[in-house]
Amino acid sequence: MMTNTNQRLTQGQFSFLPDLTDTQITAQLDYALKNGWAIGVEYTDDPHPRNTYWEMFGNPMFDLKDAAGALMEINSARKTFPNQYIRVTAFDATRGVESPTMSYIVNRPAKEPGFGLVRQEVDGRAIRYTIHSYATDKPESERY
């Protein structure tokens, strides 16, 4: 993909920017807490864009007052899965909304191999395209 020469995964907010520092993450967490959103930490080693449901790292934090608690959880997730993608989500529990309002990556593997284009020949001269993450050629937990 020529627009993303470093093959960095671009999902969620801030993903075209350099990685957020802890201070910047704290500011984002504070914003979520100010709005009364619950913070969750999720991780995965399958970066396919259609892989929507990442594994949850611990329970979502519904009753935090301060960002330091969430940052502690993020750091402990980084320690446990240093070579996986970790993202932070904010969940708006308001009745009728009940959906994530923020999502940004806070940890990525040191080396991201990126995606390849897969062409599938189907009926006639038709071709179907899909993308395939090189990382997922290896079994789970050995990918990065």
Next chain:
Amino acid sequence: MAAMALVTAARLLPLTEEATVDDAKTVDLQAIVRDSNVTEVLDQLDRELVGLAPVKRRIREIAAYLAVTRARKTLGLEATPPSLHMCFTGNPGTGKTTVALRMAEILHRLGYVRKGHVVSVTRDDLVGQYIGHTAPKTKEVLKRAMGGVLFIDEAYYLYRPENERDYGQESIEILLQVMENNRDDLVVILAGYHDRMNTFFSSNPGMSSRIAHHVDFPDYSQPELLSIAGKMVSAMNYRFDADAQQAMGYYIDRRLTQPNFANARSVRNALDRARLRQANRLFAGVGAGRPNVTADDLSTLSASDILASRVFDAPDSADKT
């Protein structure tokens, strides 16, 4: 404290990177105190809490220390943030929880904790029931308390020496770790009875050494308890008539000598029962041909409401609190 205007910053640290700090530079300490509104909280503390002189003195010291720390910071005299974990010891009903709530507010106003909320927990909230249950539970509570004050009531229950498989120890270890690493994120206040806290600390030396402030809450004297009763009554929008005031004094005298006396808590319970009797008295009055009551009747506690207490007729009654 307000008298200490414009203090000249003295160099308190040896010459290292602070060499650039100008010794003659001044900082308006009064402005720091005024901006934080801390005197307001301290005065409120003085006004609303009866007695507790040593506790109030210690809180003033801590407030002054934090204000000075902030003044130092504005002049570039950086120091590691002071450790403010505390231990409140004292008999039941001496105001440990109330003071912890005020402490949180003072720390918040002086900018030591960011949010200033209090998370009040006991052993049940920290210690799990099976292997692997304790750590997430304790961490959950710690995360909630970040930016504020974690108040652990009856902290000695965390450690049960008689059961070597007790999970309390695990909880203590996590607490210690966070108290050390996140000391600018939260303040831990342990509370409990004096002798049992001493046993707790002697078996957990790590805990004792990480707590900088040990504050002992003295028992209240009879006049102090009477004055507490007066404050409680007016907070409930009631009042004593002249005889009732005297009767309350007698009541406290009697109650002080009986077992299970819980200071201000006993006074509160006594007042709750007096209100019950007052209601019953007015109710009985309706049957006796006095159907109309005035606002004054409804808010006055009379001597008979207090003197009807069992404390007076049974000098040895044991289980009255």
